[in-house]
Amino acid sequence: MVKINRLNSSSRKVNLVVKILDIEPERQVKSSRSGKVFRVADAKIADESGAMKMTLWEDMINEVSPGDILKITNAYVNEFRGALSLNIGKYGKYKIIDKDSPEAQFEVNEEYVLNPSPKPREPSKQGPSKYVKVKDLEKVSKGINIRFKVIRKDDPRGVNTKRGPQTVCDFLVGDETGCILLSLWNDDVYEIALNSYYEIKKGYTNSYRGILKLNKGRYGVLNNISREDAGFDYVDDSNNLSETLG
Incomplete structure (x- = not known):
């Protein structure tokens, strides 16, 4: 298993275990080849070596949640607009593993971010205890x-x-x-x-x-x-x- 801090834009056949920290609101993207519209969401993932972005497509958006520990195999990294992102792709696989399993016993490192996006997220407008309408x-x-x-x-x-x-x-x-x-x-x-x-x-x-x-x-x-x-x-x-x- 590789660690996040060892990844780069050329990384292929990536096998790793990560924790999902956050999932952004989903968006729709249109394929320039087929014209088909896909559902996409960006997630923040981390292991003990660092954090990075991961792209979720279609059903995966609904199958995983913040806090899940994922075992990912045969994934790859790509670069888009200066940011690196982990992708499952057509041939990659993932599964949610039990938090009590030996593979899930690690403390995430959020301080080191692999090639952070140049456009940081806008801070949440909601305070920790405020009730929204x-x-x-x-x-x-x-x-x-x-x-x-x-x-x-x-x-x-x-x-x-x-x-x-x-x-x-x-x-x-x-x-x-x-x-x-x-x-x-x-x-x-x-x-x-x-x-x-x-x-x-x-x-x-x-x-x-x-x-x-x-x-x-x-x-x-x-x-x-x-x-x-x-x-x-x-x-x-x-x-x-x-x-x-x-």
Whole structure:
């Protein structure tokens, strides 16, 4: 296994173990050859030697999350606009490994960044404990603290992922400023009820097939709260953020 600090723009057949620290909001790119549109997101990854960018394509965006430990084989590095990025590519593979496995026992080094991008990310507009409103979710993508009311529940569905069979369900939730689809997985699906109030701490948003969604994620916290704590009665379902991107 190679370490991040040994990689360069010529690195091919790369095998390494990394931790995902962060995933940027996804975007769409159009192939100049085929004209096909693809979903792409940039992730920050690290091992004990340093950190770098990794490009996530299509289904991988939904299959991995910040905090996951990945074992990657046969990947490669490319350079675009002065920044190096790790890519799985057509022939590469990855799998999420157990955090208790011997391969996952390392402390990440974020101080050394392999060829950092010349355009640093804009700092988050959200403070560590501030609650945002639904209408602001297009501006904030991670570390989201939000309070909402559940106004619709879709039917749970089963999906197959690299972690095995999972249960996922979408809920339409909102506050007095708007509403958005919330995706919950497995046990969380059965923890919330229609017309009840909840809060999520350390949530995030992503866009899947052009639809903006709120997510609790593996490291978020979901709590039941009172209407008084929520601070509103009316949900503005006319401002549906999950429809505006559709």
